Amino acid sequence: EADIYQTPRYLVIGTGKKITLECSQTMGHDKMYWYQQDPGMELHLIHYSYGVNSTEKGDLSSESTVSRIRTEHFPLTLESARPSHTSQYLCASSSRGETGELFFGEGSRLTVL
Amino acid sequence: TQLLEQSPQFLSIQEGENLTVYCNSSSVFSSLQWYRQEPGEGPVLLVTVVTGGEVKKLKRLTFQFGDARKDSSLHITAAQPGDTGLYLCAGAQYTGRRALTFGSGTRLQVQP
Numbered sequence: 218e219a220d221i222y223q224t225p226r227y228l229v230i231g232t233g234k235k236i237t238l239e240c241s242q243t244m245g246h247d248k249m250y251w252y253q254q255d256p257g258m259e260l261h262l263i264h265y266s267y268g269v270n271s272t273e274k275g276d277l278s279s280e281s282t283v284s285r286i287r288t289e290h291f292p293l294t295l296e297s298a299r300p301s302h303t304s305q306y307l308c309a310s311s312s313r314g315e316t317g318e319l320f321f322g323e324g325s326r327l328t329v330l
Numbered sequence: 331t332q333l334l335e336q337s338p339q340f341l342s343i344q345e346g347e348n349l350t351v352y353c354n355s356s357s358v359f360s361s362l363q364w365y366r367q368e369p370g371e372g373p374v375l376l377v378t379v380v381t382g383g384e385v386k387k388l389k390r391l392t393f394q395f396g397d398a399r400k401d402s403s404l405h406i407t408a409a410q411p412g413d414t415g416l417y418l419c420a421g422a423q424y425t426g427r428r429a430l431t432f433g434s435g436t437r438l439q440v441q442p
Contacts, residue, residue, distance in 0.1 A: 250429060257416055260373070260432040278430065307372050318363070319420075319430065321372025 223308050223322035238293045238325045240308030248311040249291040254306050298329045336347035342439045351404045351436045353419035360422050362402045367416040411439045
């Protein structure tokens with residue numbers, strides 16, 4: 218069973234607030250990803266990391282930022298949340314490259330009022 | 331432009347019926363994965379297909395990778411309510427992209 222955890226599961230905040238979505242994995246995976254998903258829709262890659270101090274932007278432009286100071290931890294931050302940021306954010310990790318299985322967290326559902 | 335198109339987008343069927351979900355692209359993939367996602371959870375891997383023409387079976391689910399590695403299908407025999415969920419295909423490309431590309435998804439509902 219995959220050991221990847223996201224907090225909070227649900228978050229409702231006002232416009233302009235700073236938020237950080239946490240993601241941790243205990244599998245020692247080098248590769249970690251953040252995907253954005255509207256309900257029942259496809260996943261869009263917004264950030265990925267292939268190791269400590271390595272982060273890159275994905276396909277979907279996002280105002281969020283990420284950091285990878287430790288292998289197990291890959292937090293996502295929004296400096297000033299807006300209603301357009303309302304979505305589900307899914308964190309994933311993989312032990313191998315492009316063909317490796319992705320292990321997903323349960324997601325963080327963000328609502329910005 | 332969606333790199334991986336899935337069809338149908340939505341499917342509602344009765345328990346016991348058979349169904350096929352398609353994942354199509356104009357691009358070639360080195361491998362393709364199928365995931366199932368239930369409400370409120372993250373996607374979970376069902377299968378990875380690597381070889382063109384490959385067929386894999388997982389109980390009542392049959393997965394096929396096209397000969398040209400541009401498309402894939404998922405066939406479910408005698409669907410059960412437990413099969414309900416969002417089915418996502420995801421492709422890995424040979425070069426230039428360092429993460430999987432996900433398809434548009436097929437939402438399946440199996441009525442008891």
